[in-house]
Amino acid sequence: PSPVVADDGTIVVVGPDEVLAFDGEDRSEVFSVERDLGPSVPAAIGPGPDGPVVVFAEGFGDRGPATTASPTASPSASPPSASPSAPPGEGKEDDVDSHLVAIALRTVEPVWTSSVPLEDVVVTPVATDENAAYVGDLSGHVTAVELSSGEIRWSEDLGSSIAGAVTIDEDRALIATQGQQQVPGTVVALDRSTGEELWRSPEDVVQGNLVSAPVVADGRILVLEPGSVVALNP
Numbered sequence: 001p002s003p004v005v006a007d008d009g010t011i012v013v014v015g016p017d018e019v020l021a022f023d024g025e026d027r028s029e030v031f032s033v034e035r036d037l038g039p040s041v042p043a044a045i046g047p048g049p050d051g052p053v054v055v056f057a058e059g060f061g062d063r064g065p066a067t068t069a070s071p072t073a074s075p076s077a078s079p080p081s082a083s084p085s086a087p088p089g090e091g092k093e094d095d096v097d098s099h100l101v102a103i104a105l106r107t108v109e110p111v112w113t114s115s116v117p118l119e120d121v122v123v124t125p126v127a128t129d130e131n132a133a134y135v136g137d138l139s140g141h142v143t144a145v146e147l148s149s150g151e152i153r154w155s156e157d158l159g160s161s162i163a164g165a166v167t168i169d170e171d172r173a174l175i176a177t178q179g180q181q182q183v184p185g186t187v188v189a190l191d192r193s194t195g196e197e198l199w200r201s202p203e204d205v206v207q208g209n210l211v212s213a214p215v216v217a218d219g220r221i222l223v224l225e226p227g228s229v230v231a232l233n234p
Contacts, residue, residue, distance in 0.1 A: 001013065001014055001040050001041055001042040001125070002042050002125075003042070004042055004043055004044060004045050005024065005045075006045050006052050006105055007052065008024075008052075009023070009024030009025060010022070010023065010024060010030055010105060011023075011024050012043055012045065012054055012105075013042075013043075014035070014040050014041060014042060014043050014056055015040055016037055016038070016039075016040050017034060017035060017036070017037045018032055018033060018034050018035055019032070019033045019035055019043065019054065019056055019103075020032050021054075021105070031108045033103060033108060035056065035058040035101070036058040036059040036060075036097075036099075037058075037059075037060065038057065038058045038059045038060050038098065038121065038122070039057075039060075039121065039122065039123045041056075041057060041122055041123060041124060041125055041126070042125040042126065042165075043055060043056035043125075043126055044056075044125065044126040044127055044128040044133060045105065045128065046128030046129070046130070046132075046133060046147050047130055047147065048102070048104060048111050048147055048148065049111070049148045050104060051104060051105060051106050052104075052105040052106070053102045053103065053104055053105060053111045053147060054102065054103050054104075054105055055100060055101070055102045055126050055128060055133040055145075055147070056100070056101055056126060057098065057099070057100055057101075057118070057122035057126060057135055058098070058099060058101060058115075059097050059098040059099055059118075059121065060098065060121050061097065061098035061118070061119075061120045061121040061137075061138075063120075063121050063138070097115075097117055097118075098117075098118045098119075098120060098121045098122060098137065099115040099116055099117050099118055100115060100116040100118060100122075100126070100133065100135060100143070100145055100150075101115045101116075102133070102147065102150065111147075111150070112149065112150025113150065114150065115150075116143070116145050116150055116152060118135065118137055118141070118143060119137055119139050119141040119143075119155070119157075120137035120138045120139035120141065121137060121138050122135055122136070122137050122138075123137075123138060124136055124162050124163070124164050124165055124213070125164070125165040125213075126165070127165045127166045127167070127168065128147065129168045129192070131146065131147060131148075132144045132145060132146055132147055132153055132192070133145045133147055134165075134166035134168070134173055134192075135166070136158075136161075136162025136165075136166060136175060137161075137162065138161045138162075139157070139161070140157055140158045140159050140160045140161055140162065140177060141155055141156065141157050141158070142155070142156050142158060142162065142166060142173070142175055142190065142195075143155040144173070144192065144195060153193075153195070154194060154195030155195070156190060156195045156197070158175060158177050158186075158188055159177070160177035160178055160179055160180060160183070160185065160186070161177065161178040162175060162176070162177060162178070163176040163177060163178045163185060163209075163210040163211055163212060163213065163223075164176055164211075164212050164213025164214070165213045166213070167213055167214045167215065167216060168192060169214075169216045169221075169234065171191065171192055171193070172189045172190065172191065172192055172198060173189070173190045173191075173192040173195075174187065174188070174189055174190075174214040174216070174221060175187070175188045175189075175190065175214070176188075176210040176212060176213055176214050176223050177210065178209050178210055178211070179206075179208070179209045179210065180209075184203070184206040184207055184208055184209065184210075185206050185208070185209050185210030185223075185225075186200045186201050186206060186210075187200065187201040187206070187210070187214055187221060187223055187230075187232055188200040188201075189234075201232060205230065205232065206223075206225065206230055207225060207228075208225040208226055208227070208228075209225065209226065210223050210224065210225060210230075211224050211225065211226060212224035216234070219233075219234065220232065220233070220234070221233075221234050
């Protein structure tokens with residue numbers, strides 16, 4: 001997946017069973033943290049209570065195999081005392097769970113007391129704003145999680161797999177759903193504080209399955225179908 005870059009230049013990339021960070025200047029490895037085996041989707045970096053945090057999804061849910069995660073030693077940071085997804089004294093109830101994890105960029109320590117369980121496996125990038133992380137899953141659930149605490153702010157079922165990362169536009173979270181074989185995708189706007197649905201695109205606007213996250217540009221919301229670009233009035 002695409003790497004994400006922190007304000008200090010640290011480059012973070014997610015592999016099938018680990019999260020890696022590299023120094024943006026000399027290319028040296030900053031840390032390597034194991035993660036439960038799952039789709040390699042981009043992480044997100046957001047502000048935490050004590051500095052930037054890296055938020056990533058892990059696990060296959062009930063759709064595939066998983067492995068138990070534990071951090072490895074880092075050449076430039078002290079090894080964490082416990083796995084980011086399993087703080088001291090807390091083990092995972094089920095290793096095949098799909099969940100969201102946050103670690104501190106500087107110390108590689110867990111930010112939340114436990115990982116955040118998700119409804120299904122995640123195959124699209126995690127997104128953040130100044131307060132929360134947002135992620136969609138294959139079953140169509142979109143979940144907002146407080147960056148500081150790991151508490152779920154809201155979770156909404158949109159009824160179809162999510163086509164890309166959640167896009168934050170002012171007070172709204174914009175989501176594109178893929179749709180199904182004979183059902184077109186939709187663009188849905190949720191209140192980013194409450195998860196309340198504000199609107200969704202009319203049935204005759206999108207003709208096929210959506211294959212991209214929404215992009216906001218020049219007063220329009222742009223999404224991709226396999227053969228066309230759809231522009232919506234926000």
